[in-house]
Structures are given as C-alpha cells and as structure tokens.
Amino acid sequence: MNITDVRTYILGNPWKNWLFVQVDTDEGITGLGEGTLNGFAKTVEAAIHELKHLIIGRDPFDVETIGLRLFRDVYSDGGQIQGSALAAIETACWDIMGKATNQPLYKLLGGRCHDKLRCYANGWYRGPRTPENFFEKAKIVAAKGYTALKFDPFGAAWRTVDRSDFSLALEIIASVREAVGPNVDLLIEGHNRFSVHTALQFADAMLPYKPTWFEAPVPPQLISAMVEVARRSPVPVACGEDYYCREQFAELLKHDAVHIIQLEPQFLGISASKQICGMAHAHHGVTAPHSAQGPVCSVVCSHLNMATPNFFLHEIFDEFNEPWEEHVLQPALKVQNGYLQPPEGPGLGVELNLEEVGKHPYHPGNWLPLFKQGWEKRESNR
Template sequence: MKITDVKTYIAGNNWKNWVFTQVETDEGITGLGEATLNGFAKTTEAAVHELKRLVIGKDPFDVEQHSLRLFRDYYSDGGQIHGAALSGIEYGCWDIMGKALGVPVYKLLGGKVQPKLRAYANGWYRSARTPENFYNNAKKVIEKGYTALKFDPFGSAWRTVSRPDFNEAIEIIAAVREAVGEDVDILIEGHNRFSVHTALQFADAMQPFQPTWFEAPVPPQKISSMVEVAKRSPVPIACGEDYYCREQFSELLAHHAVHIIQLEPQYLGITAAKQIAAMTHASNGVIAPHSAQGPLCSVVCAHLNTATPNFYLHEIFDDFNVDWTQQLLTNPINVENGYISVSDQPGWGVALNHQIVEQHPYHPNHFLPLFSDGWEKRQSVEMN
C-alpha cells in the first residue's frame, strides 16, 4: 500500500476554523486527519500541502519514519504550524492502519488500559462574564452528569490586573464552587495570561476553593517561569498544550515541578504524543491532553487516553458546540454521565460529512481572540 495524495478541507465553526485532512492510498483506503490551529487555518492547510511530498509514494504503516521525517527533514522549526500540519498527515496514517487491520487505533497504541475515560466540560460558559452567569451555567453542566469542569474567569487580562478585576475573577471561582458543590473538580484556565507574581497572587487567592489545577498561568516560552510558579503555588499547576516537540517536555519534566502534563497531540502527532505520555509516566506524572481543536482531535485524544496507563482527565468541547457540529463526524464522541467509551470500529471509527463541511465554509474571523473582551461567548469577531 502506498500513499497517493493528501487532501484538505476546512469547516468554518464560528470560533475556530477546523482543518481536516484525507490521506489517500492506491488501495482505496483513506485516512482522516486534523490540522486545526487557532487563527492559522489557511496557513496550516498550505503547510500540509508542502509537507505531503515527503509521504507520497510511501507506506502509511511506516508512521514512525513519517513522523521523524516530517519534522526533521524540513530542518527549519515551523513550531505549532509545522506540528499541526504533521499531525494532519500522521493522523491519517493511523486511521489507514486501523482500517486495513480491522482494529481501532487504540489497539495499535497498546490496547485498552482505560475501560472508560472521565471527561471534564469546557466551552460551557458562553455568556456575559458575571458570577451569576457562571453559577447558572455550571449548574447546567453538573445536571448533564459531569464531575469536572474547566473555565477561564479572567476576562481579557494580560500580565497584571486591576484590583476590581482581580476580585471579580475570584468571585467567579467562588460562584462555580458554590454551584457544583465540594465533590466536583473545578479546573482554572489561565491561558498563558500572567506574570509570575500575578499568577502566584491568583493561586493564593483561589486556593480556598480547592481547584484541581491552575492551567497555563504564565506564558510557555520560559519554562523557568512555569517551574517557579509550580514550585510556589498552593494549587497544582497543569501545562503543556503549547509545546510541539519532545525536547520541550523533557526540559519541563526535568524540574519535577509540573506533574499534570497537557500535551497537545494536534501539535505533536500520535507517535510523539505516546512517547511523551511515557516520559511523563516515568516522571510519576499524569496526562490530561489538550483537546480543544476540532471534533476529530477529541476522538484522537480518546484513543490515546484509552491506551495510556497514566491518563487523568479528558477535555470535552463537543457537548457545548453549536448543533450542526454534531453532524460533522459520523459516530462523534458521546459523553454519558461524565464518561466516554471509545468506539471499537476500525481506525478512528469516524468519517467526515463533506456536505456539512460545504455548508459551513472558512471565514477569516472564525478564531478565538483570548485577549479581547467578550471572547468567552465564542462568536465570530471582527478585529480592528
């Protein structure tokens, strides 16, 4: 079997254009992939078509070799764009392997370690940023059966915040804790917003509400800053979604400060993601992969998590996207009483609905402007 082409498709979800790939072979088996990256849909699509020359004519089963060459052989470091394009191609190869062998991808990754996956809700707070709205929306999440939920209470904050904004963020955290009770995990999203000092001030102030983690409190580029916060924070720190190569995780783990690793398979490919999960396991850590790109990303993470002994929590946006997105994939992720069970169908177990893609085309304003007021509503936004 040989790869003959890699095609791309973009679906215009209003808060993020989703980039899908289709790896084709000379035996008629095709593999579905995803190359979504916030704000860079057309760029990653172009990168897929530049990279595909390295796999056309090759055996899709040689996925370890493809993962190496797609990253190494271009020599230049293309960062997250490079990683997203690589993943779009590599995911398709894993899907082809599963279909050709008649097994789900998780079987190729080591088999079922986790019989089901505990999920946490994200994207559920699409309303004005007030404690009352967060309280009411959190109640609805718990009524759906979730036992964990994540949210960013910080508005458009960057590095520092005013005292009123600081207090409002803490009031929102308090409101969510009151809404969900003591037995539900609340996860606080930082979105790389703060300086070290501001992050630590927030960590101290939120600690009485017992967050399970404080995620990405400082920008990821200086690992020393993340480590400093992790060592001084009374709340566990989680991070990793911004990194796109093994070496970054190796450096982070070497400090023995962050033990909740949120690797993003969308920037790594499954080959590297599995290796990073093992590195984390060897460091006595757990993984909670970032799964906030598109619906196939969620499926991919589910297969990875199912085959990973040190899996912790699975991120879910799918339940909180607009209705038409539920028709984009056949057999999409389904959450029952806060848990996911992965399909045993071959490959990823899903197919792309091209008719739905055509009905929702790319739009340049479909992205998440995290440092603009009102970003929480996840609406298409005109930027000045």
Template sequence: MIITEIETFLVGNPWKNWLFAKVHTDEGMHGIGEGTLNGFAKTVEAAIHEMKHLVIGMSPFDVEAISLSLFRDLYSDGGQIQGSALSAIETACWDIMGKAVNQPVYKLLGGRCHDKLRCYANGWYRGPRTPDNFYEHAKRVVSKGYTALKFDPFGSAWRALSKAEFTLPLEIIAAVRDAVGPDTDLLIEGHNRFSVHTALQFAEAMVPFKPTWFEAPVPPQLLSSMVEVAKRSPVPIACGEDFYCREQFAELLKHDAVHIIQLEPQFLGLSASKQICGMVHAHNGVIAPHSAQGPLCSVVCAHLNIATPNFFLHEIFDDFNEAWEEDVLIPHTKVVQGYLNVSDRPGFGVELNLEEIAKHPYHPGNWLPLFRQGWERREGQST
C-alpha cells in the same frame, strides 16, 4: 500500500475554523486527521500541501519515519504550524493502519487501560462574564453528569491586574464552586496570561475553592517562569499544550515541578504523543491532553487516553458547540453522564461528513481572541 494524495477540508466553526486532512492510498483505503490551529487554518492547510511531497510514496504504516521526515527533513522550525500539519498527516496514517488490520487505533497504541474516560467540560460558559451567568451554566453542566469543569474567569487579563480586576475572577470561581458543590473538580484556565507574581497571587487566593489545577498561568516561552510558579503554587499547575516536540517536554519534566501534563497530540502526532505519555509516566505524572480543537482531535485524544495507564482527565468541547457540529463526523461521539466510551470500530471509527462540511465555509473572523473583551461568547469576529 503507499500514500498517493492528501486532501484538505476547512469548516467554518464560528469560534475557530477547523481543518481536516484526508490521506489516500493506492489500495483505495483512506484515513482522516485534523490540523486545526487558532487563527492559522489556511496557513496550516498550505503547510500540509507544501509538506506532502515528503510522504507521498511512503507506506502509511511507517509512521515513525513519516513523523521524522515531516519534522527533521525540512530543516526549519515551523513550530505549531508545522506540528499541526505533521499531526494531520500522521494521525490519518494511524486511521489507515487501524482500518487495514480491522482494529481500533487504541489497540495499536497498546490496548485498553481504562473502561471509559472521565471527561471535563469546557466551552460551557458562553455569555456575560458575571458570577450569576457562570453559576447558572455550571448548574446545567453538572446536571448532565460531568464531575469536572474547566473555565477561564480572567476576561482579557494580561500580566498584571488592578485590585478591582483581581476581585471578579475570584467571585466567578466562588460562584462555580457554590453551583457544583464540594466534590466536583474545578480546573482554572490561565491561558498564559500572567506574570509570575500575578500567577502566584491568584494561586494563593483561589485555594479556599479547592481547584484541582491552575492551567498555563504564565507564558510557555520562559520555562523558568512556569517552573517557579509550579514549585511555589499551593495549587497544582498543569501545562504543556503549547509544546510541539519531545525535547520541550524533556526540559519541563527534568525540573520535577509540573506533574499534570497537557500534551497536544494535534501538534505532535500520535507516535510522539505516546512516547511523551511514557516520559510523564516515568516522572510519576499524569496526562490530560489538550483537546480544544475540532471533534476529530477529541476522538484522537480518546484513543490515546484509553491506551495510556497514567491518563487523568479527557477534555470535551463537543457538548457545547453549535448543534450542526454534531454532524461533521459520522457517527457522532456522545458523552454519557460525564464519561466517554471509545469505539471498537476500525481506525478512529469515524468519517468526515463532506456534505455537512460544505455547508460551513471558512471565514477569517472565526478565531478565539483571548485578549479581547467578550471572547468568552465564542461568537467569532467581524472582519
């Protein structure tokens, strides 16, 4: 069996255009992958088509060689764009392998380590950035059975804030804690916003609300800043979603400062992701992969997580998207009382619904502008 062609499909999700790939083989079997990247959907699509000549003619079973070719052989550092294109192709090959041997992908990754996956809700807090709005939305989320919620209370903040701006995020965190009670995990999203000093000030101030982690409080480019915050923060730090190669995780882990690692399989592919999970395991850490792209990304993460002994939490946006988005994949994967079961169908167990995809074309305004007021509404932007 060899790879013969790769197709791509764009979906106009209002707050982030989704990109999917379909890898074809000479035996009529195909696999699907995802390459979504905020603000760069068409760029990644172009990268897939520029890079596909490297893998056409290869066996989809040779995922290590495919990953190496797509990462090394171009001799250019395309960062997350290259990583997203690589992952779309490589994960589709895992789907083909599963179908070919009539097994779910997670069994090819080492087999089941968990009966089901505990999920945390994200994207649930659309609407006004007020404590009351967050309170009401959080109530509804826990009523669905979720025992963990993630949210960014910081608006369009960047680096430093005035005293007045510092107060509202803490009021929002307090409102959510009041809504969900003492036993629900609160995960505070930082979106790479702050300087070291501001991050540490917030970490100290949120301690009374007992957050489970403070995520990506400072930008990832200066690893020394993340390590400093992690070593001084009274709240556990989580990060890793921005990294696109093993070496970046190796640099982070050697400092023994961050022990909640949010690798992004969408930038790495499954082969590298599984290896990074092992690296984290060797450092007594846990993984909570970033899964904030499209619905196939969530399915891919689910297969990785169920096969990883040091899995901690699974991220879910799917419950809080537009209603029609349930039909993009067939069948739709459902969270039940805050937990996700992983399908035993071959491959990833899902297929693209091309008829539904055709109804929702790409739009350049579909991206998440995290440093603009009102981004929390996830409504897309006019152009």
C-alpha cells in the same frame, strides 16, 4: 500500500476554523486527520500541501519515518504550524493502519487501560463574564453528570490585573464552587495570561475554593517561569498544550515541578504523543491532553487516553459547541453521564461528513481572540 495523495477541507466554525485532511492510498483506504490551529487554518493547509511531496509514495505504516521527514528533514522550525501539518497527516496514517488491520486505534497504541474515560467540560460558560452566568451554567453542566469543569474567569487579563478585576475573577470561582458543591473538580484556566507574581497571587487567593489545577498560568516559552510558579503555587499547575516537540516536554519534566501534562496531539502527532505520555509516567505524572480544537482531535485523544495507564482527565469542548457539530463526524462522539468511550470501529472509528463540511465555509473572522474583552461569548469576529 503507498500514499497517493493528501486532500484538505476547512470547515468554518464561527469561533475557530477547523482543518481536516484525508490521506489516500493505492489500496483504496483513506485516513482522516485534523490540523486545526486558531487563526492559522489557511496557513496550516498551505504547509500540508507544501510538505506532502515528502510522504507521497511512502507506506502509511511507516509513521516514524513519515514524522522524521515532515519534522527533521525540512531543517526548519515551523513551530505549531509545522506540528499541526505533521499531526494531521500522521493521524490519517494511523487511521489507515487501523482500517487495514481492522482494529480501533487504541488497540494499536497499547490496548484498553481503563473501563471508561472521565471527562471534564470546557466551553460551557459561553456568555457574559458575571458570577451569575457562571453559576447558572455550572449547575446545568453538573446536572449532565460531569464531575469536573474547566473555565477561565480572568476576562482579557494580560500579565497584571487591577483590584476590581482580581476580585471579580475570585467571585466567579466562588460562584462555580457554590453551584457544583464540594465534590466536583474545578480546573482554572489561565490561558498563558500572567506574570509569575500575578499567577502566584491568584494561586494563593483561589486556594479556599479547592481547585484541582491551575492551567497555563504563565506564557509557555520560558519553562523556568512555569517551573517557578509550579514550585511555589499551593494549587497544582497543569500545562503543555503549547509544546510541539519531545524536547520541550523533556525540559519541563526534568524539573519535577509540573505533574499534570496537557500534551496536544494535534501539534505532536500520535507517535510522539504516546512517547510523551510515557515520559510523564516515568516522572510519576498524569496526562490530560488538550482537546479543544475540532471533533477529530477529541476522537484522537479518546483513543490515546484509553491506551495510557497514567491518564487523568479527558477534555470535552464538543458538547458545548455549535449544535451542528454532531453531524460533522459519523458517528458522533458522545459523552454519557460525564464519561466517554472511544469509537470501536477500525482506525479512528469515524468518517468525515463532507456534506456537512460544505455547509460551513471558511471565514478569516473565525478565531478566538483570548485577549479581547468579551471573548467568552465565543462570537465570530467578522
């Protein structure tokens, strides 16, 4: 079996354009992947078409070689853009392998390690940045059966915050804790916002509300800063969604300071993601992959998580997205009472609904401006 072509499709979700790929083969089997990257859909699409000549004619089963050709052989560091292009193509190759062997992806990655996957809700707090909005929305989410909720209470903060904004963030955390009670995990999203000192001030101040983790409290580029926060914070630090190669995780893990690893399969590809899960396992860490891109990303994470012994939590953004999202993939991924099962069909177990994709055209204003006031409303910036 050989790869004959790579096709791309962009769906214009109002808060983030989603990029999908389909890889064709000479045996008529087509694989599905995703290359969504906030603000760079057209750029990643161009990268896919610029790089696909490297893998046309290759056997889609040779994913390690395909990964080397798309990453090493280019001899350039394209960062998350290159990683997104690689992951989109490589994911589609894994989908082809599953279809050719009539096995779900998680079976090819090591088999079932869990009865079901516990999910945490993200994106549920869409609306004004007030304790009242967070309180009401949190109660609704908990009533759906979710036992873990993630949210960013920090507005458009960057590095430092004034006293009133500091207090408002804590009031929001307190309101969510009051809404859901003592037994639900609260996951506080930092979105790479703070200096080391500001992050530590927040970590100390949020401790009474017993958060399960403080995510990405400082920018990811200086791993030493993340390590410093992790060692001094009374709240466990989670991070990793920004990294796009094994070496970055090796540098992070060698310090044995961060033990909740949020790898992003959409920047790494499935092969590297599986290896990084093993690296975290060797450091007694757990994994909670980033899954807030498009719907294929969530399906990929469900398979990876099912086959990962040290899996912790699965991120769910899909249920709190646009209502038509459930029609983009067939069948749609469904959460039941806060838990999830990966699809049992061959490969990813889902197919792209091109008719639905065609209803939502690309627009450059579809992106999430995390440092702009009111981003929580997740409205298009057209």
